[in-house]
Amino acid sequence: MRIAMISPLEMRVPPIAYGGTELVVSLLTEELVRRGHDVTLFASGDSVTDAKLVSVCPHFLRGSGRDAGILTMLNVVSCLEQADKFDIIHNHTCFEGLATAGLIKTPMLTTLHGDLKGDWLELFSYYKGWYNTISRSAKLLLPDKERFAGVIYNSIDVNSYPFNDSIREPTLLFLSRISHEKGPHLAVEVAKKSRRKLIIAGNVHPVDEEYFRTMVMPGVDGDQIQYVGEADYHRKRELLAQAYCLLAPITWQEPFGLYFIEAMACGTPVVVFNRGSAPEVVKHGETGFVVNTLDEMVDTIDHVHQIDRRRCRQHVEERFDVPRMADDYLIAYKGVLSGTCDIRNQGLAAFDRSLESTVELSLDAPASDRMTRMAKSSKN
Amino acid sequence: MRIAMISPLEMRVPPIAYGGTELVVSLLTEELVRRGHDVTLFASGDSVTDAKLVSVCPHFLRGSGRDAGILTMLNVVSCLEQADKFDIIHNHTCFEGLATAGLIKTPMLTTLHGDLKGDWLELFSYYKGWYNTISRSAKLLLPDKERFAGVIYNSIDVNSYPFNDSIREPTLLFLSRISHEKGPHLAVEVAKKSRRKLIIAGNVHPVDEEYFRTMVMPGVDGDQIQYVGEADYHRKRELLAQAYCLLAPITWQEPFGLYFIEAMACGTPVVVFNRGSAPEVVKHGETGFVVNTLDEMVDTIDHVHQIDRRRCRQHVEERFDVPRMADDYLIAYKGVLSGTCDIRNQGLAAFDRSLESTVELSLDAPASDRMTRMAKSSKN
Numbered sequence: 001m002r003i004a005m006i007s008p009l010e011m012r013v014p015p016i017a018y019g020g021t022e023l024v025v026s027l028l029t030e031e032l033v034r035r036g037h038d039v040t041l042f043a044s045g046d047s048v049t050d051a052k053l054v055s056v057c058p059h060f061l062r063g064s065g066r067d068a069g070i071l072t073m074l075n076v077v078s079c080l081e082q083a084d085k086f087d088i089i090h091n092h093t094c095f096e097g098l099a100t101a102g103l104i105k106t107p108m109l110t111t112l113h114g115d116l117k118g119d120w121l122e123l124f125s126y127y128k129g130w131y132n133t134i135s136r137s138a139k140l141l142l143p144d145k146e147r148f149a150g151v152i153y154n155s156i157d158v159n160s161y162p163f164n165d166s167i168r169e170p171t172l173l174f175l176s177r178i179s180h181e182k183g184p185h186l187a188v189e190v191a192k193k194s195r196r197k198l199i200i201a202g203n204v205h206p207v208d209e210e211y212f213r214t215m216v217m218p219g220v221d222g223d224q225i226q227y228v229g230e231a232d233y234h235r236k237r238e239l240l241a242q243a244y245c246l247l248a249p250i251t252w253q254e255p256f257g258l259y260f261i262e263a264m265a266c267g268t269p270v271v272v273f274n275r276g277s278a279p280e281v282v283k284h285g286e287t288g289f290v291v292n293t294l295d296e297m298v299d300t301i302d303h304v305h306q307i308d309r310r311r312c313r314q315h316v317e318e319r320f321d322v323p324r325m326a327d328d329y330l331i332a333y334k335g336v337l338s339g340t341c342d343i344r345n346q347g348l349a350a351f352d353r354s355l356e357s358t359v360e361l362s363l364d365a366p367a368s369d370r371m372t373r374m375a376k377s378s379k380n
Numbered sequence: 381m382r383i384a385m386i387s388p389l390e391m392r393v394p395p396i397a398y399g400g401t402e403l404v405v406s407l408l409t410e411e412l413v414r415r416g417h418d419v420t421l422f423a424s425g426d427s428v429t430d431a432k433l434v435s436v437c438p439h440f441l442r443g444s445g446r447d448a449g450i451l452t453m454l455n456v457v458s459c460l461e462q463a464d465k466f467d468i469i470h471n472h473t474c475f476e477g478l479a480t481a482g483l484i485k486t487p488m489l490t491t492l493h494g495d496l497k498g499d500w501l502e503l504f505s506y507y508k509g510w511y512n513t514i515s516r517s518a519k520l521l522l523p524d525k526e527r528f529a530g531v532i533y534n535s536i537d538v539n540s541y542p543f544n545d546s547i548r549e550p551t552l553l554f555l556s557r558i559s560h561e562k563g564p565h566l567a568v569e570v571a572k573k574s575r576r577k578l579i580i581a582g583n584v585h586p587v588d589e590e591y592f593r594t595m596v597m598p599g600v601d602g603d604q605i606q607y608v609g610e611a612d613y614h615r616k617r618e619l620l621a622q623a624y625c626l627l628a629p630i631t632w633q634e635p636f637g638l639y640f641i642e643a644m645a646c647g648t649p650v651v652v653f654n655r656g657s658a659p660e661v662v663k664h665g666e667t668g669f670v671v672n673t674l675d676e677m678v679d680t681i682d683h684v685h686q687i688d689r690r691r692c693r694q695h696v697e698e699r700f701d702v703p704r705m706a707d708d709y710l711i712a713y714k715g716v717l718s719g720t721c722d723i724r725n726q727g728l729a730a731f732d733r734s735l736e737s738t739v740e741l742s743l744d745a746p747a748s749d750r751m752t753r754m755a756k757s758s759k760n
Contacts, residue, residue, distance in 0.1 A: 056506075067499035069449070073479045074506055081482045099453045102461045103483040119447035126436075126454055 001333060004079050004086040004106075005029050005051065007043035008093050009072050012060040014048065017232050018177060018203045020258045021113045024154050024325075025092050031326040040086070042079045054078060072096050080104050088333050095123065102128035107336050109149055115141060115255055130336045135277030138255035149332040153281070154256050155325035156316070161265035163313050164241035171197040172301070173243035173268070175231065176259050178216060179208040183273070186249035186294060188219035193298040196224075198247070201239055203230040241266040245288065245304045248272035249297060257281060264288070265316040267309030271300055281320075287312045381713060384459050384466040384486075385409050385431065387423035388473050389452050392440040394428065397612050398557060398583045400638045401493045404534050404705075405472050411706040420466070422459045434458060452476050460484050468713050475503065482508035487716050489529055495521060495635055510716045515657030518635035529712040533661070534636050535705035536696070541645035543693050544621035551577040552681070553623035553648070555611065556639050558596060559588045563653070566629035566674060568599035573678040576604075578627070581619055583610040621646040625668065625684045628652035629677060637661060644668070645696040647689030651680055661700075667692045 005028070011019030014026035025041075026049070032039050033050045041047065045055035056074040057066065076096040079089060083104040091097030091110040101108040108129035116124050121143060124131075130147040133139040134154050172194075174187040184200055191198035200220070204212045220227045231239055240246070246263035253276035260270045260281045270288035272278040282288040288307065289300045385408070391399030394406035405421075406429070412419050413430045421427065425435035436454040437446065456476040459469060463484040471477030471490040481488040488509035496504050501523060504511075512529040513519040519531055552574075554567040564580055571578035580600070584592045600607045611619055620626070626643035633656035640650045640661045650668035652658040662668040668687060669680045 070475065070479075070499045070503045073475070074503065077479055077482060077506075095450065095453070099450075099457055100480060100483065102457060103480065119450045123450045123454065126457075 001330075002038045002085065002087045003032060003040070003333070004083075004089040005032075005039055005041045005043075006076055006079050006089065006091045006093055006097060007041065007047070009044050009057060009061045009068065009075055011044075011062060012046045012048070013041065013043040017230055017236075020154075021092055023156075023258065024111075024113075027155060027157060027322045028090075028326060028329060031322050032330075035326070040079075042075050076100060088336060090329070090333075091129070094120070097129075098123050098127040109332060109336050111152070112138060112142075113255065115253060130332075132332060134256040135280050137253060137277045137280060141253060149336055150328070152325065152328040152332060153320060154258055154261070155320045155322045156258065156261055156265060158265050158313075158317050158321045160237075161262060162237055162241045163265070163267050163309075165267060165309055167242060167244055169197070170244035170305075171199055171242070172245060172247050173239055173263075174198065174200045174202070174247050175236065175239060175263075176202050176248070176257075177208075178202045178204045178212050180211050180215070181250065181252040181254075183249035183251050185211075185215040185219070186251070186297075187247045188216065188225055189294060190247055190249065190297050190301070191225055192219070193294075194301045196244075196301060198225050199239060199243070200225070200227045201229065201231040201236070236262070237266065240268055243268045245269045245271050245301070245307075247297070248278070249294070250275050250278070252276065254278065260288075261316050261320040264312040265320075267312050269304050269307040269309070269312055271297055271304065273297070283315055287315045381710075382418045382465065382467045383412060383420070383713070384463075384469040385412075385419055385421045385423075386456055386459050386469065386471045386473055386477060387421065387427070389424050389437060389441045389448065389455055391424075391442060392426045392428070393421065393423040397610055397616075400534075401472055403536075403638065404491075404493075407535060407537060407702045408470075408706060408709060411702050412710075415706065420459075422455050456480060468716060470709070470713075471509070474500070477509075478503050478507040482506075489712060489716050491532070492518060492522075493635065495633060510712075512712055514636040515660050517633060517657045517660060521633060529716055530708075532705065532708040532712060533700060534638055534641070535700045535702045536638065536641055536645060538645050538693075538697050538701045540617075541642060542617055542621045543645070543647050543689075545647060545689055547622060547624055549577070550624035550685075551579055551622070552625060552627050553619055553643075554578065554580045554582070554627050555616065555619055555643075556582050556628070556637075557588075558582045558584045558592050560591050560595070561630065561632035561634075563629035563631050565591075565595040565599070566631070566677075567627045568596065568605055569674060570627055570629065570677050570681070571605055572599070573674075574681045576624075576681060578605050579619060579623070580605070580607045581609065581611040581616070616642070617646065620648055623648045625649045625651050625681070625687075627677070628658070629674070630655050630658070632656065634658065640668075641696050641700040644692040645700075647692050649684050649687040649689070649692055651677055651684065653677070663695060667695045 007013050007025045008021055011022040013022045015022045029039055029041050029049055029051050039051035041049050041051040042054050044060040045058040047053055056078055057071050061068045072093055073096045076093055083106040086106050089106055089108045091108050097110050110129055110131045112131055112133050130149045132149040132152050136151050172191055174184050176182045178184055219225050240263050246268055250273050256277045263270050264287050270282045272282055272290055274290045274292050279290045282290055284290040291297045291300055387393050387405045388401055391402040393402045395402045409419055409421050409429055409431050419431035421429050421431040422434050424440040425438040427433055436458055437451050441448045452473055453476045456473055460480055463486040466486050469486055469488045471488055477490050490509055490511045492511055492513050510527040510529045512532050514534050516531050552571055554564050556562045558564050599605050620643050626648055630653050636657045643650050644667050650662045652662055652670055654670045654672050659670045662670055664670040671677045671680055
């Protein structure tokens with residue numbers, strides 16, 4: 001299949017450190033090339049790929065001061081202008097691809113990596129191509145619209161993550177972008193209330209510096225609560241593998257937590273708020289705990305040792321490894337090309353299984369009830 | 381001719397008060413309809429036009445909190461998706477039209493209303509359509525690029541401006557958007573140094589509020605220096621007609637000062653810094669003064685009474701009335717459609733005359749020399 005893959009330009013493909021979308025784009029692109037597909041990747045010029053690389057800028061844009069709006073649009077248009085060379089265009093940008101799909105004949109599949117609000121929903125309604133979401137939760141937040149190609153969960157290269165069956169000390173880990181929506185300030189609170197050590201790792205965008213300074217740093221004492229900066233490729237794996245659990249006190253409907261599956265791949269359970277994709281990705285009581293309140297999160301910490309770290313790894317191997325994601329996208333591509341894409345009838349691996357595995361969590365259920373259920377499920 | 385006219389959405393067409401681009405779009409659109417052309421106007425839904433109106437939003441966007449980037453792109457794309465219905469697409473947006481022209485077969489002419497810097501120049505280089513500038517100065521600031529359709533000066537409906545041959549008191553007027561580039565803080569300084577009254581009228585964008593508060597308002601005393609807010613259609617004409625002169629101490633390369641020709645239409649001379657289009661639009665010594673320094677501007681005020689206010693009106697009637705602009709655009713459209721558009725050989729009215737009329741001003745010439753030249757030229 002002749003596939004055009006359009007990446008954002010914020011980060012090179014694959015990313016040096018933070019850059020979830022660019023990581024997924026890279027894993028999918030390389031897997032499709034490996035399977036013999038003719039893939040052209042539209043990404044920053046410093047990207048590393050076995051696909052054909054087409055670039056409108058030599059370097060990724062984060063920190064460059066360059067106009068991301070202009071360059072991302074040029075990246076999309078440089079693809080669309082040669083649209084007839086491709087069977088399908090797989091777009092991972094948001095605004096730029098959604099706006100322009102109606103101007104070309106080649107079908108476009110857009111993966112919605114983020115959430116859409118306000119006038120972004122108008123743009124989405126206007127969009128003329130196909131789309132997929134990266135979780136059922138993300139789909140539920142969208143208005144109904146035809147040309148839905150299904151839920152296709154993200155993946156990681158599981159083998160690149162070290163598995164650790166036993167940990168030396170019960171240190172909590174927060175590892176993600178430092179921003180209010182990711183909730184590191186709540187992670188500090190959980191650590192203090194549970195009297196455990198917490199390591200915070202992650203990058204701070206300029207827009208979040210004020211938040212970091214006023215809401216997170218006051219809790220950092222360099223002993224019980226430590227901030228270690230942004231973790232690179234190796235440091236991230238080391239931190240994840242050595243953690244007692246990953247804390248994810250998210251305050252938003254996270255469409256997919258790539259760091260959840262990175263943690264579980266290392267054997268590390270995930271304790272996460274019941275928002276967005278969390279109950280689809282983390283198997284409650286099996287690979288972590290999906291909780292409703294901060295107090296519940298604190299209470300849950302004591303149960304983390306009951307989680308089998310091998311089960312965490314196995315869960316990611318089964319459902320969030322690259323070949324499964326590539327299978328799913330190839331099914332979606334074929335559905336888009338035949339114009340009959342109805343993902344529920346085509347047995348996308350992850351979609352069906354997630355229906356069975358999702359624990360039904362009620363935000364109204366009293367914490368005591370839920371703790372009982374947790375205790376039960378962790379004994380099974 | 382089947383013409384698609386794409387407007388920005390910041391303001392309705394025509395604008396209620398401030399909105400220079402939307403005003404020019406309106407004047408051109410209505411004149412082309414009057415001449416029997418089949419014009420479709422892509423603009424906000426509250427626009428008033430005899431053309432066919434197509435809208436992606438019911439109201440103009442300024443102050444609405446809506447996402448102008450998304451809606452302007454949808455406005456452009458809603459036109460481009462039916463591009464084959466038009467002989468030519470005349471685009472007055474910047475980013476959105478420049479980026480997408482290569483995706484359609486119908487030729488596009490983009491009028492560059494603003495200036496282009498940084499990555500905007502990259503976008504411009506990428507652009508696949510034709511373009512025109514609204515002054516020679518604006519053209520000189522651009523890199524060389526093929527498909528230049530010429531300089532076409534903006535125009536106003538001269539008859540809608542009252543001509544005033546004599547003024548009651550020698551009050552200076554600043555009338556434009558309140559921003560550093562328009563220089564109202566320098567107008568205050570000129571008024572104080574020349575000990576004359578100054579009326580400041582104009583809207584303040586949220587981004588310029590700090591500038592307004594700290595750089596302009598401290599000089600406003602409500603007596604010698606007055607700020608009267610944004611002037612609507614009638615109030616603007618009243619202020620312009622009653623002014624001794626318009627002060628335009630611009631600090632940027634203004635591509636075209638629509639308010640210069642509005643003032644001159646009322647008979648009011650323009651005293652302006654020698655930047656951007658100023659020497660092309662204002663005839664030095666004949667319809668105002670084009671000066672190089674603040675002190676020169678102060679000294680010049682005493683010579684303003686030597687300017688013949690009838691000559692100011694006549695200058696605008698001859699060169700900046702709507703029929704001339706429509707003639708020029710129709711010549712450009714035909715040139716674009718035949719692919720042989722070379723404006724210099726086609727005798728666009730304003731372009732050739734501007735070559736004759738522009739006073740050669742040197743920023744290095746001593747003020748004394750220049751004052752002598754001014755005195756001479758005002759005696760002729």
